[in-house]
Amino acid sequence: MQLEFNANKRDGQGTGASRRLRRTGRVPGILYGGSATPQSIDIDHNELFQLLRKEAFYSSVLNVNLDGKKEMCLLRDVQRHPYRPVILHADFQRVDATHKLHQKVPLHFINAEVSPGVKLSGGMVQHVMSDLDVRCLAKDLPAFIEVDLKDMVSGHSMHVSGLTLPAGVEAVLHKGEDPVVATVIVRGGKAEEEVVEVAAAPVAAPAPAEKKSEKTDKR
Numbered sequence: 055m056q057l058e059f060n061a062n063k064r065d066g067q068g069t070g071a072s073r074r075l076r077r078t079g080r081v082p083g084i085l086y087g088g089s090a091t092p093q094s095i096d097i098d099h100n101e102l103f104q105l106l107r108k109e110a111f112y113s114s115v116l117n118v119n120l121d122g123k124k125e126m127c128l129l130r131d132v133q134r135h136p137y138r139p140v141i142l143h144a145d146f147q148r149v150d151a152t153h154k155l156h157q158k159v160p161l162h163f164i165n166a167e168v169s170p171g172v173k174l175s176g177g178m179v180q181h182v183m184s185d186l187d188v189r190c191l192a193k194d195l196p197a198f199i200e201v202d203l204k205d206m207v208s209g210h211s212m213h214v215s216g217l218t219l220p221a222g223v224e225a226v227l228h229k230g231e232d233p234v235v236a237t238v239i240v241r242g243g244k245a246e247e248e249v250v251e252v253a254a255a256p257v258a259a260p261a262p263a264e265k266k267s268e269k270t271d272k273r
Contacts, residue, residue: 058117058124059105061085061095072143081141085118085127088148095120095146102141106132110197113159113185115149126192128157149192156226158185159196163236165204171238175208178241182234186214187226194222201235211237 064082066075072082079099086092095118105111117124131145149155161184171177186199201217213232214225227233 057105057108057111057114058119059097059101060119061097061121063121064094064096067094076140076142081144083144083146085120085125085146085148087127088150090148093120097144099141102144103139106141109160113157113195114197115192115195116146118146126151128155151192154189154191155195156187156189157195159188160185160198161201161235162198163201163203165202166206169203169206169238171206171208171210171240175238175240177208177238179203179206180237180239182211182236183214186217186235188219188223189226190223194220196220196223199223203236206236206238208238208240211235 061083062080064075066072075082075096076099080096081099081102083095083097084092085095112129116127116129118127126149127146128149129144130147131143132141133143134141161181163179163181166172166179169179172179188195188199199217199219201212203212206212211234213234214227215232217225217235219225
């Protein structure tokens with residue numbers, strides 16, 4: 055999936071120049087990587103703000119229309135105002151169509167409600183991972199990866215090796231690793247029953263304090 059946005063080349067550098075740029079409704083940014091030199095850019099704030107509301111903008115190959123010339127890139131970093139809905143800066147990395155890139159892709163979980171672990175056992179699906187590191191060419195980069203939970207049973211887990219990845223996409227893992235993506239846990243298990251029993255057990259009343267003997271004042 056590819057999204058497009060417009061940008062202009064900018065010459066002003068420094069905090070003062072960036073502040074003046076933001077007052078005009080533009081966001082300072084940088085486009086770097088590849089064989090070309092890093093290029094300072096600015097983007098319309100409203101356009102960028104709306105694009106950042108789309109999940110795919112964070113993981114897809116983007117087309118930046120830079121003064122009439124299009125380049126492929128990836129969003130690498132966004133700086134936001136601590137409490138105002140304002141974008142302060144954005145970093146983009148150029149993409150080479152002939153080289154594999156490394157990117158985090160969000161996971162979309164489906165069919166949890168029809169899985170045996172949920173429908174028959176009354177279990178609850180727990181998402182252990184929310185995204186996955188992948189390696190692929192720019193043309194093969196997916197906006198997301200579907201995780202089908204229809205066969206999940208209680209007490210079982212799905213690992214990265216059980217995912218169906220799109221053609222040309224491989225998971226980036228350390229040697230020998232196969233992390234858990236999702237699992238089904240059953241509520242009301244033995245551990246929970248023990249907690250309920252402890253909570254329901256009567257609490258013994260405290261022993262009455264011994265009365266101190268009163269001393270008679272002999273005068």
